[in-house]
Amino acid sequence: MxxxxxxxxxxxxxxxxxxxxxxxxxxxxxxxxxxxxxxxxxxxxxxxxxxxxxxxxxxxxxxxxxxxxxxxxxxxxxxxxxxxxxxxxxxxxxxxxxxxxxxxxxxxxxxxxxxxxxxxxxxxxxxxxxxxxxxxxxxxxxxxxxxxxxFDKTRVSSFVIMLIVCGAIVFNILRAQAGQKMYIRKIAGMDAVTEAVGRATEMGQPVLYVAGIQDMDNVQTVAGLTILGSISKLIAEYETSLVMPCSRSLVMSTARETVKESYLSAGRPDAYREDGIYYVTDEQFGFVAHVDGLMVRKKPATCFYLGAFFAESLILAETGNSIGAIQVAGTAMPTQLPFFVAACDYTLIGEELFAASAYLSQDEKMLGSLKGQDFGKGVAMVSIFVGGILTTIEGLTGWPVITMLNDKIHWLWSGG
Amino acid sequence: MGFLEKLGRLDRRWIFLLIAVSVTIPLMLQRPAPVKPSPIVRNLYTAIDALPPGSKLLLSLDYGPSTVPENDPMAHAIARHALSKDLKLYVMTIWATGPPLISNLFETVIIPGFPNKTYGEDYLNLGYKVGNQGLIQSLTSDFRNQYTQDVGWGDIAARPVGQIPMMSTIRTIKDFDFIAGIGSGQPGLKEWVQFAGDPTGTPVGGGVTAVEAPLLYPYYPTQLVGLLGGLAGAAEYEALLVENHPEFGEAAQVALIRMFPQTVAHLVIVSFVLLGNISYFAQRGRRRK
Amino acid sequence: MKRTIPILITAVVGGLLIAAYFVPAPFLASADRLIPDFFNIIAAFAFVLGGGNLLRVHLTKISRRDHEWIYSVVTVAGFLVMLFAGLLKLGTGEGGAFHWTYDLADGRLLYDALYQSVFTPCQATMFSLLAFFVASASYRAFRAKTPEATVLLIAAFVILIGRTFVGGWLTAWIPEPFSEYLHIPNLSAWIMSFPNLAGQRTIQMGIALGIISNSLRLILGIERSHLGGGD
Missing domain, CATH: 2.60.40.10 (Immunoglobulins)
Structure with missing residues (x-):
């Protein structure tokens, strides 16, 4: 105009x-x-x-x-x-x-x-x-x-946090590479994997593996598939059968490659059956209906649910419980964790899902990365503790120096 | 095996049967529950109620058919409230399953309840767009670039936004006075807070399923004006709406009526948990002897 | 080679996306936009892959007359009916007459009809199973076996009753200064807003750090379990 x-x-x-x-x-x-x-x-x-x-x-x-x-x-x-x-x-x-x-x-x-x-x-x-x-x-x-x-100056604090956390992870990986022994606390769910797969072998029943209902762009699905790499190697060694219905076809293709490679490295390429890993539907409850039906009909001895889950978590876990299967679940969906905890034998809570693959492999470099992750957690804990104390003192005294320090901590974690 | 031992190993089908009965019978009675609104719901109601007539409210229905019983009463109550306050109602969805829910909102709430309101002047159907949170993010910089036309409604065909009176003042998400997100997963209300409300300062409120609600509490009250958590939240909002607008009658009491069976079901679950514990302690006592 | 190329692609794409978050330069910004598009394109092809796999698996079962092959017939039939109803835009016109085109004044698409009459009730049915499973899981899980389990049990009681009007009734007699905390709906809100909130945030922080560590392992090529493990 x-x-x-x-x-x-x-x-x-x-x-x-x-x-x-x-x-x-x-x-x-x-x-x-x-x-x-x-x-x-x-x-x-x-x-x-x-x-x-x-x-x-x-x-x-x-x-x-x-x-x-x-x-x-x-x-x-x-x-x-x-x-x-x-x-x-x-x-x-x-x-x-x-x-x-x-x-x-x-x-x-x-x-x-x-x-x-x-x-x-x-x-x-x-x-x-x-x-x-x-x-x-x-x-x-x-x-x-x-x-x-x-450089986006609004993201300086994110950059600082990234440097601290990633720096600690890389530093610990290098330490592990140099031969430093890493102590990692026990993850009961992962310790039970051998027993769970062994049970399926003894009973002659298949192992059911569900890597969540999200696609490959979700990091939880990726974590689920990395754990599948380790577990399927065990399954190949124990000569047990694996059934893996997938909610996304890309997950199916990736899982097939992962399991094939695991069977190969376990020296059992002949035992690999591609048809055991198949696509069902993207639709959440359609998928659950299929997996529930499968559980009731085939009665797998062991069920793994490792990935991103939503409302279907309890439906799957309760059905698994009703057929008497050993159930190991893991998810980073906080809303679904209580359901898995209530209905499964072992549950990997949040970060444990991402640590499980490193834990199973016992590879020193991978364990080193977990140590670095713990350092990041330490920084967060100290910040929360110091921030809490500073806020209290600030409220009581109103000293500007405390306000300034408090603002610095707030800035560091504000993502700005 | 004693009675208490049997109780401890109760076949879950008995529990299922009792839950079915406890839900079905109160549902048939169609009695609204006497619900008292909590502060988190009252805050949302007050925020929408305080908007002056003509304010623009964006309502996003981000859920699917599976959570309709929980989410629909929330969406319907907020739409009723908005139109009764003469607000401009923009309805959209970022879920592919959303468009039939918008049609249902128009058919069951707006057309029968507000016959004097005009499509395009008082309420608008923006329909579904792909992009999830990316779409929300892009709306903060350019709304009209994403929504070049509406979806239309009934016999009213889709029109370019330039021809829609309600769209004349909309450039970005900042031009809305309130964003109400009704959701049951991802993307949903959390994404509206993170990608629209927080960066632009536009007030955001809404409702989610009961399972999802704990995830939203961290955002209340600074980033989230108020929250309807599950059917209980929807019922509390309806209670406030009916209290201030008795003319809406029974049509606006869907969640209140559904709260009755939910209450009975909760009590049945509580009773089972109690019985389970009594049985557990009785058995433990016997073993110690 | 079979492992090196995926690791290399992961490293390059991962590195680019991290850089794009901090560097707003146009070439990185467009990488940030384009890479998710690549995923969407691959995912679109995956629809065909998924449909093809579904048909192959179930048609094989039918042709072999496998155990419970009749379910496969239902699956294939449902898939084909929905697919063709959508693709050919089948519908009913005025007076219920059957039409092959979408161009109907008062008609209804078969796809929409199936969506509303079959798909929606099936979804709602599966979701409503949750109510039954929540009851049976609560019955089994909420036992005061340990002090921690007792705390969980008490919290569950308060929340379950606090989300109903009965909670208000039961503690309506509590006088004013105490009712702020002891009135069951208020206690329920307090549990959700404080202990629950603290737990949720802690879990989310752990998850965020776990994601960083896992992603870094993938980008640096240390995590190889999904490629069969080993070096």
């Missing part, structure tokens, strides 16, 4: 004329048709002045982005709070002397507008025009070029 022809309300003439117009009242005698015989009502119509324009218009490159965005700011019009006079602000843009065109509208009270621009490193000029029933008030112009930044 071009508005170059509209008089600027901020001009001296307009400022003088506006109050005069406002004082001019048009008195029109009229009334409803049925009341024409009676005395006419008098209605006063006030001509509204145009709003004063916003001032101090500035344009800057929007920070911490990939470019293509400019931030236009202004100081609100003096009429900003008067809804009868000012309805909002129009932001107008021009490039290389072209006519100004509207790129957006801001509501009263707003004093900035983020504009997406087509080109980086090209100057764009802006005007901000206040508008209302009485007309418009046009600001001066300001311009800037959009550029991309090499």
């Amino acid at each position: 071009k508005i170059s022809g509209i008089p600027r309300a901020g001009s001296r003439a307009a400022r003088l004329v506006a109050p005069l117009i406002a004082l001019t009242c048009i008195v029109l005698p009229f009334g409803p048709a049925s009341a024409q015989e009676t005395s006419p009502e008098v209605v006063t119509e006030v001509v509204v002045p145009p709003p004063a324009p916003p001032t101090s218009v500035a344009a800057i490159d929007a920070p911490n982005d990939a470019g293509h965005a400019l931030l236009v700011t202004w100081q609100a019009s003096p009429d900003d709070a008067n809804a009868d006079v000012l309805a909002g602000y129009r932001v107008l843009r021009s490039q290389g002397g072209s006519p100004f065109e509207e790129v957006g509208v801001a509501a009263p009270g707003q004093d900035s507008f983020r504009d997406r621009v087509p080109e980086n490193a090209v100057r764009y000029d802006y005007k901000v025009v206040s508008f209302g029933p009485g007309g418009v008030g046009e600001s001066g112009t300001a311009g800037a070029e959009a550029r991309f930044q090499w």
Whole structure:
């Protein structure tokens, strides 16, 4: 929209004329048709002045982005709070002397507008025009070029946390590689894997493995499949059969590759049966109906549920319980953990799901990564403890130095 | 085997049978439960109630048919409340299973309850869009780029947003005065808080299934205005709505009526847990002797 | 080679995505956008793979007259009916007349009808099984065998009753200063807002650290269990 022809309300003439117009009242005698015989009502119509324009218009490159965005700011019009006079602000843009065109509208009270621009490193000029029933008030112009930044400064604290945690993990992996022994606490669920697979072998019944109901882009599914790598090696060694219904076809393809490789490394490629790993449906409850039916009909001796689960967790685990199977579950879905804990023999709680593969393999480098993870946990625990104490002291004393320290801890964990 | 021992090894089919009976009979009685609203529900009600007429409320129905009994009463109560306050209601979904739920909301709540409201002026169907939380995130910078047209409703065909009066002032998610998310999983209310409410400062509230509710408590009250947790939350909201708008009558008491069987079922479960413990302690005492 | 290439792809893509989080430069930002798109494209092909696998598994069972092959017939029939109802947009027109096209004024699609009349009730039925299983699991699990289990049992009692109006009735007599904590609905809300919240957050922090550690193992190529393990 071009508005170059509209008089600027901020001009001296307009400022003088506006109050005069406002004082001019048009008195029109009229009334409803049925009341024409009676005395006419008098209605006063006030001509509204145009709003004063916003001032101090500035344009800057929007920070911490990939470019293509400019931030236009202004100081609100003096009429900003008067809804009868000012309805909002129009932001107008021009490039290389072209006519100004509207790129957006801001509501009263707003004093900035983020504009997406087509080109980086090209100057764009802006005007901000206040508008209302009485007309418009046009600001001066300001311009800037959009550029991309090499580092998003709003994520400094995330970067610091990443350096601490990842640094600790890599450091401990290197320590493990250098021959340092790593102590990892026992994970009962993983210690029971050998017994659980052995039981299935003794009973001549299959092992059921469910890697959650999410796709390969979920890290819990990936964790479920890495554990499958270790467990299927054991299954191959024990010559037990594996049944693995999958809720996603990509999970099926990946699981087939994983199990095939495990059978190969266990020296039993001949025992690998591709048909045991198959796709059912993406649909949550359709999948559960199939797995429940399968459990009741085939009565697997051991059931593993390792991955991302939702409401189906208890339906699966209770059915498994009813057929007397040994059940090992693990998920990082906090809402489903209570159900697994109630109905399964062993449950890997949250982080244990991600540690299980390292635990089963007993590979020193993998165990080293768990040590690094523990260091991150230590940092979090100390921060919570110190933060709690500082907040209490701050509340009691109000000392600025404590406030400053508290703010630093808050900043570190704010993700900013 | 003594009675208490038998009780300890009770066949679970007896439990199933009793649960079925305890749910079915109260359900047939159709009696609303005398529910007292909790602060977390009251906060949500007050926040929506305080919005001036003409405010824009975005209602996202992010659930599927399986949780309809829990989620629908929440969505319906909030829609009723919004329209009775003359708010502008924008309905959308980020779940592929959502569109039939929007149709149902229009058919059962808006058309019979608010015949003088006009589609496109008072309420709007934005339908389903793929993208999950990515979609929510993109709405914070450009709403109209994602929603170039509505979905329409009944005989009203889809129109470009430029022709819809309700969309004239919508540029980004910040232009909404309130976001109400009704969900049962991921993406859902949590994603609305994380990707829309928190970055833009737009107030967010809503409801989730009882199983999901513990995950949302950490966001209340700073990032989440209020929360309806499961059927109980929906019933509490309905109680407030019926108290202030008795004209809605029984149609607005679906969750209140369903709360009765739920209460009985809870009591049956509590009784079973008690019996299980009595049996356990009796057996332990006998073994010690 | 068979293991090196997947490890290399994981390392490059993982590294790129981590860098894209901190560096907003356009080429990384577009990688951040494009890589999930690649996944969606592969996942779309996987639909065909999934459908093909489903048919192959069940048609094999039917042709071999395997144990309970009749269930496979139901599965294949359901799959094909839903697939063709959706693809051909079958529907009923005015007066219930059968049409082959979607262009119906007052008609209803067969796909929608199946969705609402078969799919929705089946889903609701499976979900409602939870009510029964919650009851049987509670009966078995909530036994005061240890002090910890007793705390769990008491918390379960308070929450179960606190989520109903009976909780309010039972403790309505408690006078004002004490009712703030001892009134069962308030106690239930307190358990959810404090002990539950603390536990949830701790578990979530552990999960976040576990994800970082697991992802780093995958990116650095230390985690090879999914590739058969070994070096």
